[in-house]
Amino acid sequence: MAETPTKLAVQSTSAPQPREPERWAPFDMLRREVDRLFDDFLPSRRRTAPYSPMSWPTAAEWPLSPVVDVVEENGGFRITAELPGIDPKDIEVKVSDGLLTIRGEKTQEEKEEDADYYMCERRYGSFQRSFGLPDSVDADKTEASYANGVLTLTLPKSSKAKASQKTIEVKAA
Template identity: 35%
Template sequence: MALTRNSGLQHDMPQSFSSMLDRFFNESLNTRTVSAFTPHVDACETEKGFELELALPGIRKDDISIDFQEGKLTISGERKLERKEDNRRYHMIETQYGSFSRTFYLPDNVNPDQIKANLVDGILHVSVPKDEQKTLKRQIKIGSDATETKPAQKQKRVAEASENGSAVTA
Protein backbone atom coordinates (compact mmCIF):
# COMPACT_ATOMS: atom_id res chain seq x y z
CA MET A 1 0.00 0.00 0.00
CA ALA A 2 1.36 3.41 -0.99
CA LEU A 3 1.05 6.36 1.30
CA THR A 4 -0.05 9.66 -0.19
CA ARG A 5 -0.07 13.02 1.48
CA ASN A 6 -3.58 14.45 1.84
CA SER A 7 -3.62 18.21 1.31
CA GLY A 8 -7.40 18.42 1.28
CA LEU A 9 -7.47 19.55 -2.35
CA GLN A 10 -7.86 16.20 -4.07
CA HIS A 11 -11.62 15.98 -3.67
CA ASP A 12 -12.04 19.51 -5.08
CA MET A 13 -9.81 19.01 -8.11
CA PRO A 14 -11.61 18.47 -11.42
CA GLN A 15 -10.94 15.22 -13.23
CA SER A 16 -10.15 16.86 -16.57
CA PHE A 17 -9.14 20.20 -18.04
CA SER A 18 -12.56 20.56 -19.66
CA SER A 19 -14.39 20.09 -16.38
CA MET A 20 -11.99 22.58 -14.77
CA LEU A 21 -12.91 25.22 -17.37
CA ASP A 22 -16.62 24.52 -16.95
CA ARG A 23 -16.32 24.88 -13.20
CA PHE A 24 -14.31 28.09 -13.52
CA PHE A 25 -16.82 29.76 -15.83
CA ASN A 26 -19.87 28.60 -13.89
CA GLU A 27 -18.50 29.71 -10.53
CA SER A 28 -17.36 33.09 -11.81
CA LEU A 29 -20.78 33.76 -13.35
CA ASN A 30 -22.67 32.60 -10.28
CA THR A 31 -20.62 34.56 -7.76
CA ARG A 32 -21.12 37.95 -9.43
CA THR A 33 -24.24 39.85 -8.58
CA VAL A 34 -25.78 42.34 -10.95
CA SER A 35 -26.96 44.67 -8.17
CA ALA A 36 -23.54 45.60 -6.74
CA PHE A 37 -21.79 48.50 -8.44
CA THR A 38 -19.43 50.91 -6.70
CA PRO A 39 -17.68 53.38 -9.00
CA HIS A 40 -14.10 54.32 -8.24
CA VAL A 41 -13.61 57.91 -7.02
CA ASP A 42 -10.68 60.31 -6.98
CA ALA A 43 -11.25 63.29 -4.65
CA CYS A 44 -8.97 66.23 -3.94
CA GLU A 45 -9.04 69.69 -2.40
CA THR A 46 -7.62 72.81 -4.02
CA GLU A 47 -7.44 76.40 -2.85
CA LYS A 48 -10.65 77.16 -4.71
CA GLY A 49 -12.70 74.07 -3.89
CA PHE A 50 -13.10 70.32 -4.04
CA GLU A 51 -12.80 68.15 -7.15
CA LEU A 52 -14.35 64.70 -7.55
CA GLU A 53 -13.86 62.30 -10.44
CA LEU A 54 -15.99 59.15 -10.67
CA ALA A 55 -15.31 56.36 -13.14
CA LEU A 56 -18.66 55.70 -14.79
CA PRO A 57 -17.94 54.00 -18.12
CA GLY A 58 -20.99 53.10 -20.15
CA ILE A 59 -23.36 55.27 -18.10
CA ARG A 60 -25.36 58.04 -19.76
CA LYS A 61 -25.70 61.39 -18.01
CA ASP A 62 -29.47 60.87 -17.89
CA ASP A 63 -28.87 57.89 -15.58
CA ILE A 64 -26.92 59.97 -13.02
CA SER A 65 -28.35 62.13 -10.22
CA ILE A 66 -26.39 64.63 -8.11
CA ASP A 67 -27.97 66.07 -4.95
CA PHE A 68 -26.61 68.42 -2.28
CA GLN A 69 -28.39 68.72 1.06
CA GLU A 70 -27.16 69.71 4.52
CA GLY A 71 -23.48 69.39 3.64
CA LYS A 72 -23.86 66.02 1.90
CA LEU A 73 -23.17 65.59 -1.81
CA THR A 74 -24.81 62.39 -3.07
CA ILE A 75 -24.10 61.00 -6.51
CA SER A 76 -26.31 58.10 -7.55
CA GLY A 77 -27.31 56.31 -10.69
CA GLU A 78 -27.57 53.02 -12.47
CA ARG A 79 -25.51 51.08 -14.95
CA LYS A 80 -27.93 48.83 -16.81
CA LEU A 81 -27.05 45.42 -18.16
CA GLU A 82 -28.28 45.32 -21.70
CA ARG A 83 -28.20 41.75 -22.93
CA LYS A 84 -28.43 41.30 -26.62
CA GLU A 85 -30.68 38.50 -27.76
CA ASP A 86 -28.48 37.11 -30.51
CA ASN A 87 -27.94 33.64 -29.04
CA ARG A 88 -24.97 34.70 -26.93
CA ARG A 89 -24.01 32.56 -23.99
CA TYR A 90 -21.83 34.53 -21.63
CA HIS A 91 -19.02 32.62 -19.97
CA MET A 92 -17.78 35.53 -17.92
CA ILE A 93 -19.13 38.95 -16.95
CA GLU A 94 -16.62 41.06 -15.07
CA THR A 95 -18.19 44.43 -15.73
CA GLN A 96 -20.16 45.71 -12.77
CA TYR A 97 -23.80 46.61 -13.27
CA GLY A 98 -26.58 47.87 -11.08
CA SER A 99 -27.47 50.95 -9.10
CA PHE A 100 -24.97 52.90 -7.03
CA SER A 101 -24.94 55.74 -4.55
CA ARG A 102 -21.92 57.55 -3.14
CA THR A 103 -22.20 60.26 -0.47
CA PHE A 104 -19.49 62.79 0.34
CA TYR A 105 -19.58 64.96 3.47
CA LEU A 106 -18.31 68.45 2.70
CA PRO A 107 -17.33 71.24 5.10
CA ASP A 108 -19.48 74.32 5.72
CA ASN A 109 -17.32 76.56 3.55
CA VAL A 110 -18.62 75.29 0.19
CA ASN A 111 -20.91 77.18 -2.17
CA PRO A 112 -23.67 74.74 -3.20
CA ASP A 113 -25.10 77.16 -5.78
CA GLN A 114 -21.91 76.93 -7.85
CA ILE A 115 -21.50 73.11 -8.00
CA LYS A 116 -20.83 72.00 -11.58
CA ALA A 117 -20.62 68.55 -13.14
CA ASN A 118 -19.82 67.18 -16.57
CA LEU A 119 -19.42 63.70 -18.02
CA VAL A 120 -16.56 63.21 -20.48
CA ASP A 121 -15.37 59.82 -21.78
CA GLY A 122 -16.99 57.91 -18.90
CA ILE A 123 -15.49 60.13 -16.17
CA LEU A 124 -17.86 62.32 -14.15
CA HIS A 125 -16.09 65.53 -13.07
CA VAL A 126 -17.75 67.34 -10.15
CA SER A 127 -16.43 70.72 -9.03
CA VAL A 128 -17.53 72.08 -5.64
CA PRO A 129 -16.16 75.60 -5.13
CA LYS A 130 -15.50 77.08 -1.72
CA ASP A 131 -17.55 80.09 -0.66
CA GLU A 132 -15.12 83.02 -0.65
CA GLN A 133 -17.11 84.88 2.02
CA LYS A 134 -16.83 81.92 4.38
CA THR A 135 -13.14 81.29 3.70
CA LEU A 136 -11.90 84.91 4.02
CA LYS A 137 -9.79 85.58 7.06
CA ARG A 138 -11.34 88.26 9.22
CA GLN A 139 -9.73 90.24 11.98
CA ILE A 140 -12.04 90.60 14.97
CA LYS A 141 -11.47 93.66 17.15
CA ILE A 142 -11.63 93.14 20.86
CA GLY A 143 -13.59 95.72 22.79
CA SER A 144 -12.14 97.40 25.88
CA ASP A 145 -13.25 96.77 29.45
CA ALA A 146 -16.81 97.31 30.70
CA THR A 147 -16.05 100.65 32.52
CA GLU A 148 -15.81 102.55 29.26
CA THR A 149 -18.97 104.53 28.51
CA LYS A 150 -20.91 103.51 25.45
CA PRO A 151 -21.66 106.15 22.76
CA ALA A 152 -25.42 106.14 23.50
CA GLN A 153 -24.76 106.88 27.18
CA LYS A 154 -22.43 109.77 26.23
CA GLN A 155 -25.15 111.45 24.17
CA LYS A 156 -27.69 111.05 26.99
CA ARG A 157 -25.35 112.74 29.52
CA VAL A 158 -24.68 115.67 27.18
CA ALA A 159 -28.45 116.17 26.71
CA GLU A 160 -29.06 116.09 30.49
CA ALA A 161 -26.24 118.58 31.08
CA SER A 162 -27.60 121.08 28.60
CA GLU A 163 -31.04 121.01 30.27
CA ASN A 164 -29.55 121.76 33.68
CA GLY A 165 -27.31 124.44 32.29
CA SER A 166 -24.21 122.96 33.74
CA ALA A 167 -21.45 121.53 31.62
CA VAL A 168 -20.73 117.86 31.96
CA THR A 169 -17.68 116.31 30.38
CA ALA A 170 -18.27 112.87 29.08
Protein backbone atom coordinates (compact mmCIF):
# COMPACT_ATOMS: atom_id res chain seq x y z
CA MET A 1 0.00 0.00 0.00
CA ALA A 2 1.16 3.32 -0.93
CA GLU A 3 0.80 6.23 1.44
CA THR A 4 -1.14 9.17 0.25
CA PRO A 5 0.72 12.40 0.62
CA THR A 6 -1.03 15.08 2.66
CA LYS A 7 -0.65 18.78 2.29
CA LEU A 8 -0.21 20.00 5.84
CA ALA A 9 1.31 23.30 6.65
CA VAL A 10 4.62 22.66 8.28
CA GLN A 11 6.34 25.35 10.25
CA SER A 12 9.97 25.14 10.82
CA THR A 13 11.04 25.80 14.35
CA SER A 14 14.46 26.32 15.66
CA ALA A 15 15.86 24.04 18.31
CA PRO A 16 14.48 24.70 21.82
CA GLN A 17 16.44 27.34 23.65
CA PRO A 18 18.09 26.20 26.87
CA ARG A 19 16.43 27.67 29.97
CA GLU A 20 18.29 30.36 31.78
CA PRO A 21 19.60 28.97 35.07
CA GLU A 22 17.75 30.23 38.14
CA ARG A 23 19.55 33.09 39.78
CA TRP A 24 20.87 32.72 43.27
CA ALA A 25 18.88 35.16 45.42
CA PRO A 26 20.13 35.04 49.01
CA PHE A 27 18.15 38.09 50.09
CA ASP A 28 14.91 36.62 48.77
CA MET A 29 15.57 33.44 50.73
CA LEU A 30 16.42 35.50 53.84
CA ARG A 31 13.23 37.53 53.49
CA ARG A 32 11.10 34.38 53.17
CA GLU A 33 12.76 32.93 56.26
CA VAL A 34 12.22 36.12 58.30
CA ASP A 35 8.58 36.22 57.17
CA ARG A 36 8.18 32.61 58.28
CA LEU A 37 9.67 33.44 61.69
CA PHE A 38 7.26 36.34 62.14
CA ASP A 39 4.35 34.11 61.11
CA ASP A 40 5.42 31.56 63.71
CA PHE A 41 5.87 34.23 66.39
CA LEU A 42 2.70 36.17 65.58
CA PRO A 43 0.20 33.74 64.03
CA SER A 44 -2.55 36.36 64.06
CA ARG A 45 -0.53 38.61 61.76
CA ARG A 46 -2.00 39.00 58.30
CA ARG A 47 0.48 40.10 55.70
CA THR A 48 -1.20 42.37 53.18
CA ALA A 49 1.80 43.37 51.10
CA PRO A 50 5.55 43.23 51.54
CA TYR A 51 6.81 45.96 53.86
CA SER A 52 3.29 47.23 54.43
CA PRO A 53 2.67 49.01 57.76
CA MET A 54 -0.53 46.97 57.98
CA SER A 55 1.56 43.79 58.21
CA TRP A 56 2.86 44.62 61.69
CA PRO A 57 0.91 43.78 64.83
CA THR A 58 -1.12 46.43 66.56
CA ALA A 59 -0.29 47.52 70.11
CA ALA A 60 -3.19 45.42 71.40
CA GLU A 61 -1.54 42.25 70.02
CA TRP A 62 1.72 42.78 71.93
CA PRO A 63 1.84 41.66 75.55
CA LEU A 64 2.50 44.49 78.00
CA SER A 65 5.62 43.54 79.93
CA PRO A 66 8.29 45.87 81.31
CA VAL A 67 11.92 45.65 80.27
CA VAL A 68 13.92 44.43 83.29
CA ASP A 69 17.63 44.32 84.14
CA VAL A 70 18.92 42.09 86.93
CA VAL A 71 22.43 42.75 88.24
CA GLU A 72 24.31 40.95 91.00
CA GLU A 73 26.39 43.34 93.04
CA ASN A 74 28.74 42.77 95.97
CA GLY A 75 26.07 43.21 98.61
CA GLY A 76 23.12 41.66 96.77
CA PHE A 77 21.00 42.11 93.68
CA ARG A 78 19.57 45.14 91.90
CA ILE A 79 16.54 44.87 89.63
CA THR A 80 15.54 47.83 87.45
CA ALA A 81 12.27 47.83 85.52
CA GLU A 82 11.27 50.41 82.92
CA LEU A 83 7.72 51.56 83.67
CA PRO A 84 7.25 54.84 81.77
CA GLY A 85 4.04 56.74 82.33
CA ILE A 86 2.91 54.61 85.27
CA ASP A 87 2.01 56.32 88.52
CA PRO A 88 3.95 54.91 91.52
CA LYS A 89 0.67 54.28 93.35
CA ASP A 90 -0.29 51.86 90.52
CA ILE A 91 2.81 49.68 91.11
CA GLU A 92 2.79 46.77 93.55
CA VAL A 93 5.89 44.82 94.64
CA LYS A 94 5.51 41.63 96.71
CA VAL A 95 7.89 39.01 98.05
CA SER A 96 6.30 35.70 98.99
CA ASP A 97 7.77 32.19 99.34
CA GLY A 98 10.97 33.06 97.49
CA LEU A 99 9.13 34.77 94.63
CA LEU A 100 9.39 38.49 93.84
CA THR A 101 6.41 39.84 91.88
CA ILE A 102 6.15 43.25 90.22
CA ARG A 103 2.60 44.11 89.20
CA GLY A 104 1.09 47.29 87.82
CA GLU A 105 -1.58 48.90 85.74
CA LYS A 106 -1.44 51.82 83.35
CA THR A 107 -4.51 53.89 82.64
CA GLN A 108 -4.54 56.83 80.31
CA GLU A 109 -7.41 59.03 79.23
CA GLU A 110 -7.34 61.92 76.80
CA LYS A 111 -10.26 64.27 76.18
CA GLU A 112 -10.55 67.03 73.65
CA GLU A 113 -13.56 69.22 73.13
CA ASP A 114 -14.27 71.77 70.49
CA ALA A 115 -17.40 73.49 69.23
CA ASP A 116 -17.80 70.89 66.46
CA TYR A 117 -16.61 67.68 68.10
CA TYR A 118 -15.85 65.77 71.28
CA MET A 119 -13.01 63.23 71.39
CA CYS A 120 -12.22 60.87 74.28
CA GLU A 121 -9.58 58.12 74.11
CA ARG A 122 -8.86 55.61 76.86
CA ARG A 123 -6.02 53.12 77.12
CA TYR A 124 -5.66 50.47 79.80
CA GLY A 125 -3.08 47.80 80.36
CA SER A 126 -1.76 45.70 83.21
CA PHE A 127 1.41 43.67 83.61
CA GLN A 128 3.05 41.25 86.00
CA ARG A 129 6.63 39.91 86.17
CA SER A 130 7.84 37.37 88.71
CA PHE A 131 11.36 36.29 89.65
CA GLY A 132 12.52 33.39 91.76
CA LEU A 133 14.83 34.64 94.50
CA PRO A 134 17.95 32.75 95.57
CA ASP A 135 18.14 31.60 99.19
CA SER A 136 20.94 34.11 99.78
CA VAL A 137 18.55 37.12 99.52
CA ASP A 138 17.32 38.73 102.74
CA ALA A 139 13.73 39.45 101.59
CA ASP A 140 12.91 41.47 104.73
CA LYS A 141 15.43 44.17 103.73
CA THR A 142 14.21 44.59 100.14
CA GLU A 143 13.82 48.25 99.14
CA ALA A 144 12.03 49.85 96.18
CA SER A 145 12.33 53.31 94.66
CA TYR A 146 10.71 54.87 91.60
CA ALA A 147 12.05 57.85 89.64
CA ASN A 148 11.68 59.03 86.04
CA GLY A 149 9.76 55.93 84.96
CA VAL A 150 12.29 53.45 86.37
CA LEU A 151 11.54 51.15 89.31
CA THR A 152 14.69 50.10 91.20
CA LEU A 153 14.60 47.21 93.66
CA THR A 154 17.52 46.51 95.98
CA LEU A 155 17.68 42.97 97.33
CA PRO A 156 20.56 42.62 99.82
CA LYS A 157 22.17 39.28 100.54
CA SER A 158 21.84 37.92 104.05
CA SER A 159 24.84 38.30 106.35
CA LYS A 160 25.19 34.50 106.39
CA ALA A 161 25.41 34.41 102.59
CA LYS A 162 27.97 37.25 102.55
CA ALA A 163 30.12 35.45 105.12
CA SER A 164 30.07 32.17 103.19
CA GLN A 165 31.46 33.72 100.00
CA LYS A 166 34.96 32.60 99.14
CA THR A 167 37.28 33.77 96.37
CA ILE A 168 39.25 30.99 94.72
CA GLU A 169 42.62 31.76 93.20
CA VAL A 170 43.11 30.74 89.58
CA LYS A 171 46.55 29.24 88.93
CA ALA A 172 48.22 29.12 85.55
CA ALA A 173 48.83 25.56 84.32
